[in-house]
Every structure is written in structure tokens, then in C-alpha cells.
Amino acid sequence: xxxxxKIDLRSSAFSLKIYTRCLMFYQIIKAGNDEIGxxxxxxxxxxxxxxxxxxxxxxxxxKIFRDFPAVEKKPRKISGGLDRLIVDLCLGKERRVxxxxxxxxxxxxxxxxxxxxxxxxxxxxxCTYSGLAxxxxxxxxxxxAGSVMANNPFPLVIPCHRVIRADGTPGRxxxxxxxxxxxxxREGIFFDAKGxxxxxxxxxxxxxxxxxxGDHS
Numbered sequence: 521x522x523x524x525x526k527i528d529l530r531s532s533a534f535s536l537k538i539y540t541r542c543l544m545f546y547q548i549i550k551a552g553n554d555e556i557g558x559x560x561x562x563x564x565x566x567x568x569x570x571x572x573x574x575x576x577x578x579x580x581x582x583k584i585f586r587d588f589p590a591v592e593k594k595p596r597k598i599s600g601g602l603d604r605l606i607v608d609l610c611l612g613k614e615r616r617v618x619x620x621x622x623x624x625x626x627x628x629x630x631x632x633x634x635x636x637x638x639x640x641x642x643x644x645x646x647c648t649y650s651g652l653a654x655x656x657x658x659x660x661x662x663x664x665a666g667s668v669m670a671n672n673p674f675p676l677v678i679p680c681h682r683v684i685r686a687d688g689t690p691g692r693x694x695x696x697x698x699x700x701x702x703x704x705x706r707e708g709i710f711f712d713a714k715g716x717x718x719x720x721x722x723x724x725x726x727x728x729x730x731x732x733x734g735d736h737s
Contacts (some may be wrong), residue, residue, distance in 0.1 A: 526695050545568070545596040549603050551610035554699065556676070558590050558606065560598050561623070566598050568623040569679075571673045572606065574695030595647060609676040612706025614643050622674050630656075634668040641682040644708040645723045648686045662686075670694070688716030 538711035542561040549556040557573030557580035571587065573580045584591060597603065601620070610614050619639060624632055633656045641647050647655070649669070650662035658664070669680040675694055681703045685691045701711065709721050 536587075542568075544588060544591045545598070546581075546588070546591050546676055547595050547598055547603060548580060549606055554610060554695070556606055556610060557581070558598060558603065559584055559591060560602075567602070567621060569598075569602065569621055569674065569677075570623050572677060572701065574675055574693075576695065580663040590686070606676055609679075610703070612643075612703065612708075617677055618677055619677070622677065626673075627701050630658075630664065631663075631668045631671075632655075634665050635672065635674070635678050638669070638672075638680055638683060641679060641723060643679075644721070646682050646684050646704070646709065646717050646721050647723050649683055649691075650686055651722070651724075652683055666691075676703075679703075684717055690715075690717070 528736075542563045544559065546560075547558045549558060554575050556575075557571075559566050559570045559573075561570060573583055576583075585593075600606070605615055605617070609617070617639070619636070624635075627635065634652060636653060637655050648662075649663045649666045650659065652669075653659055653661040653665040656665070658706060665683075669683050669690065672678055672680040675681070681690075681700045683691070687728055690697060690700045691705065701715075704717070705711070709717060712718055
């Protein structure tokens, strides 16, 4: 049985470890008025994204060098058009996203389930934290699901901005509340006069199917 711990997230030690087997690079991407940071590694010719950074109080480049001290000091453009994908997602465009280019190996089982379920929330829809917890089979783990959202290493690609509070208010977001609202609006979601997302935009809290347990899509 899967146990949900109070701290069930990708640990900071994972982000801070020194990588010796792979070359690691970064790129700062411009998406409208926002800057998005991207850290990725070349593992034997295979591109794997390690982390995506949203704008905040601290400069993105400072965060990258602090969290990934082994990263190359000069930026490099990522291959495969992944930077364009991230820009399009930030601008609210509809894109098909395959998670195979994300390095999910540092996640706990619970965090992995929550993030994969978040990936399934369609554009133009939202889910509550409690609904998300129910969809992975833990209806009482809304707070734990919220912690996973707060520590999501891959925002935009895994759309944690589509997870909101039970009262319909957007809730917190790594890029700030204003950015979260902009992302939702760009995806076609309207807010009411009180700044809440109407219920018609919510996905149903369907319980996780058994065959989802090993899903790595």
C-alpha cells in the first residue's frame, strides 16, 4: 500500500546533487513578457529536462546556478523544439505534450502519480486539490497533493496552474497569482466577479483506475 508522508516531494538534495555522468545545460526562454528558465541534460544523446523555472523575486539565473552547480555557465539552446513547446504552453496554445523528455526519476511514487494525473487535466479545465487527490486514490490527501503542486519541477508542461482551491479561487502559484490567472484565461477559462473559476470548468473527481498505477505517459 502506498503511504503518503508529510514530506513526499522531490527533495532539495536531489536538485543540488553534483552530476558527473551527464552534461547539463540551461536556457532562458522569452514567452511574451515572461522569462522561463530551463535546465536540461544530455544523457548519452538523449535530452532530459531536469527543471523548469517560472519568474519570481529571485533572478532565474541565480536559482539555476544555486540549484544545479554543475550546469554549464553559458546558455545553450535545447534540441527538439522543446523551448518552442514551453513558450506555446505559456501563451495558452494547445499542444500535445509527451512527458518522456522529463526526468521523473527523482520523484516519490505519490508525487509521480499526482503529477501524471495533473498532466491529464485538459486545457480549458481545472481541478481542485481535493479532486486531484481523489483522482490518484487518496481523497483525504488534498494537502499532500497541494504540496506536490507547490514543488512541481515542471510547471507549464505539467500544468499545476490548472489546480485550484475548493472555493474556486486560483490559489498559490510559483510564478505568482497574477501569472496563474493569466495562464488560465489564455486557455479559455473565465473568472466570475469574485475572481473565482465557475464550476462548469471543473473536471470530475474520478477515482484513479488500477491500470493507472504503473502509467508513465
